[in-house]
Amino acid sequence: MDFALSADEHAFAADVRRFLADHPPDRFPVDGMDAGYGSGAHSRAFLRALGERGWISLTWPRAFGGEGRPLMFRLVLFEELALAGAPFGPLAGCDQTAEAIIRDGSDRLRAELLPRIARGDATFWQGFSEPGAGSDLLSLETQASRDGDQWVIRGHKIWSSHAGISTHGLVLARTARGGRRQDGLTMFVVDNATAGMDIRPIRSLTGEVYHYEVFLDGVRVHRDWVLGREHEGWAQLLRGLDTDRFWGRFYKAPMLTRVLRRLVDYANTTVRDGGWLAHDAGVRRRLAAMATEIEVLRVLFYRIGWMLAEGLPTPYEAALAKVMADEAGQKLAALGLELLGPHAALPPSSPWAALAGEIQHLYLTTMGHTIAGGTSEVLRTTVATRGLGLPREPRART
Amino acid sequence: MDFRLSDQQRLLVTIARDFLDKQASTAVAPAGMPHERGLPADVWREMARLGWPGLLVPQALGGSGGSMLDVVLLVEEMGRACLGGPYVGSAVAATALLLRGDPRARQWLPAMALGERIVTLAVAEEGASFAPDSLAMAVDAPGRLEGVKLFVRDADVADTLIVAGRGAGGLNVALVPRDRAGVTVTAVALMSGENVFAVEFRNVAIDTSDLVGSPGRGLDLLRAALRAGALARAAEMVGAAQRVLELAVEHAKVRVQSGRPIGTFQAIQHACADLLRNVEGARWIVRSAAWNADCPDAGGADSRAADTAVATAKAWTGEACLAVARRAHQVFGAIGYCEEHPLHRFHKQILASSVDFGDASTHLETVAGAIGLAPDAV
Known part of the structure; x- marks a missing residue:
């Protein structure tokens, strides 16, 4: 066993830190909300800066224009960006989509999209959930029917992150009926500019x-823009979902480390009820306990990353780690609010808000984390059945 | 990074699992009947034959030159078998201390590696703390020891005590034969069925030749022992919690209520998922900390990092494994309340391990310092 980064990985981490020093993240214009997962706000400009450096395609094979670096480099990149609070919001979605296109996409999809992704010009939203299909995704009703070389999609997708400021959607639709529910679904890459798309914002509890x-x-979508095989979209989704749980949460531990550091500074510089917060035994103990939990998360996530890099199966590990990461985030945000005392109730935008309102903002956004990408309840069931072999609950007759 | 066990480590774990499964019926104290010696002598001899007491000892001194990572893998298996006894105290903590000692101190190691000599640490005092700066007893050489050390393990089978205390120029650790005049040992039973001991020192003579290392330089030695002991106890908890998880899942699969196995109910599934989360988190933070502790410590900074890694692992693991035991009671229902059911033995072992070599408060205070919280003004 070896729990340290290699010399090459250390050198790359130093490269990323130098890049961040040369490109201070707070100088990039932000065009989409930071939802608190650790990937920061959505900034197309920052994404393009990463693209210019060759870091969006860092781990792609050279044949597809990438640098062919091992997967561990991507983890190092995410960790450094999250520690710095950089606005790399769409990066994980670009990575996963590119990976799927490289693995399963048509030649045309590869030729048209990969160079744009690598530059930071193409970003993606996920069109999976529907008003009537949340945790029970297989009850989705969006349909696509064939018309010559094209598919024609009709339906209603919801909870699609950053859809209005992305360039393309990954839309899962039913293309055949009969057989099992998981058969006859197809995954489409849909250009936001296509006629017939109506994308409407949903204001969140933070006001953004x-x-x-x-x-x-x-x-209308050409057949070449099907991701993977027609009618086999469920397999495509499952592959994507599991890695989504991992990639969508890997940067949470470093993000929480950054927040913890801010709270330590706050405790060191704040007097409450006649004493320094940092001298309060309860405060010390609880911040330290959060530090231990974050460290556990970091090790678990790096282990999963290593397993993925080794091609080992991860039937439940990402689900387990996601639940833990999201609950740890909620715990830290709640502890942070407690430290703020009466300031806790101020909205993030208040001129009186301590730490620029970051803790309140995080607290509110973390409410969504244990729901998005698989609720903690669904994922605990995954861990119990796939990780421990417990028998499945009998399915309700419908 | 590499999360794979080496071939040798896999072999160590396989042999340990096999041996301990066979011994389990005899080695584990029957519920409510603490073994007088913590572990039957024949089991200890078998463990010695397998080379386990010498795992940390260099080959030149008769051991196998293993690492702390090897130790936590082995001790995890011991915890899974609820095995008591002097392994952690003597073969891990005391050995780690003597390894860093002067050549004279290292002369003790060959006999310890063979399991022929057992050495134990006497650290905590009335304040029940393992933190080095909490120690009040004076250990000066030449001089006299006066006072009481509490929560000393294995003092019935150990022939030598390593006593830590304040010296004129800093912390001292001294090797004191248990039968030296003025040393009195009194057993106190733990819930886990093991004994700890109060060791009273009355006018016990200490000579300079009893000190390990030069006068006033004992802190690093003691810290090495505390790191090793805390890691081993953490690994023990991981193993015990792993066994609790296995038993709980097995129970959930076969126990039928309302016409179906209770493991099909989400309330039980989710409880079991949380047990797995805690066991896996604990296992990997302990292995990672052991790896950190193995890194050659070139000086203060590095051993500080190792202290933080170990404190992190011990604090999180203690809480996580206790939570496993408590939640498992809920999965087992009434049967887990019975003395004949094994759950409470593992629960009590976790409890005992969680407070040995520093409880959660002690370790969290180490972490609090490491993350930069300003020290208390007091």
Whole structure:
């Protein structure tokens, strides 16, 4: 066993830190909300800066224009960006989509999209959930029917992050009926500019827009823009979902480390009820306990990353780690609010807000984390059945 | 990074699992009947034959030159078998201390590696703290020891005590034969069925030749022992919690209520998922900390990092494994309340391990310092 980064990985981490020093993250314009997962706000400009450096395609094979670096480098990049609070919001989605296109995409999809992704010009939203299909995704009703070389999609997608400021959606639709529910689904890459798309913002509890709902009314997509095989979209989704749980949460531990550091500074410099917060035994103990939990998360996530890099199966590990990461985030945010005392109730934008309102903002956004990408309840069931072999609950007859 | 066990480590774990499964019926104290010696002598001899007491000892001194990572893998298996006895105290903590000692101190190691000599640490005092700066007893050489050390393990089978205390120029650690005049040992039973001891020192003579290392330089030695002991106890908890998880999952699969196995109910599934989370988190933070402790410590900074890694692992693991035991009671229902059911033995072992070599408060205070919280003004 070896729990340290290699010399090459250390050198790369130093490269990333130098890049961040040369490109201070707070100088980049932000065009989409930071939803608190650790990937910061959505900034197209920052994404393009990463693209210029070759870091969006860092781990792609050279044949597809990448640098062919091992997967561990991507983890190092995410960790350094999250520790710095950089606005790399769409990066994980770009990575996962590119990976799927490289693995399963048509030649045309590869030729048209990969160079744009690598530059930071193409970003993606996920069109999976529907008003009637949340945790029970297989009850989705969006349909696509064939018309010559094209598919025509009709339906209503919802809870699609940053859909209105992305360039393309990954839309899962039913293309055949009969057989099992998981058969006959197809994954499409849909250009936001296609006729028939209506993308509407949903204002979140912070007052900002993160999610969108998307109405697709006769949206035409060429067959070449199917991701993977037709009617086998469920397998495509499962592969994506599991890695989504991992990649969508890997940067949470370093993000929480950054927040913890801010709270330590706050405790060191704040007097409450006649004493320094940092001298309060309860405060010390609880901040330290959070530090231990974050460290556990970091080790678990790096282990999963290593397993993925080794090609080992991860039937439940990402689900387990996601639940833990999201609950740890909620715990730290709640502890942070407690430290703020009466300041806790101020909205993030208040001129009186301590730490620029970051803790309140995080607290509110973390409410969504244990729901998005698989609720903690669904994922605990995954861990119990796939990780421990417990028998499945009998399915309700419908 | 590499999260794989080496071939040798896999072999160590396989042999340990096999041996301990066979011994389990005899080695584990029957519920409510603490073994007088913590571990039957024949089991200890078998463990010695397998080379386990010498795992940390260099080959030149008769051991196998293993690492702390090897130790936590082995001790995890011991915890899974609820095995008591002097392994952690003597073969891990005391050995780690003597390894860093002067050549004279290292002369003790060959006999310890063979399991022929057992050495134990006498650290905590009335304040029941393992933190080095909490120690009040004076250990000066030449001089006299006066006072009481509490929560000393294995003092019935150990022939030598390592006593830590304040010296004129800093912390001292001294090797004191248990039968030296003025040393009195009194057993106190733990819930886990093991004994700890109060060791009273009355006018006990200490000579300079009893000190390990030069006068006033004992802090690093003691810290090495505390790191090793805390890691081993943490690994023991991981193993015990792993066994609790296995038993709980097995129970959830076969226990039928309302016409179906209780493991099909989400309330039970989710409880079991949380047990797995805690066991896996604890296992990997302990292994990672052991790896950190193995890194050659070139000086203060590095051993500080190792202290933080170990404190992190011990604090989190203690809480996580206790939570496993408590939640498992809920999965087992009434049967887990019975003395004949094994759950409470593992629960009590976790409890005992969680407070040995520093409880959660002590370790969290180490972490609090490491993350930069300003020291208390007091």
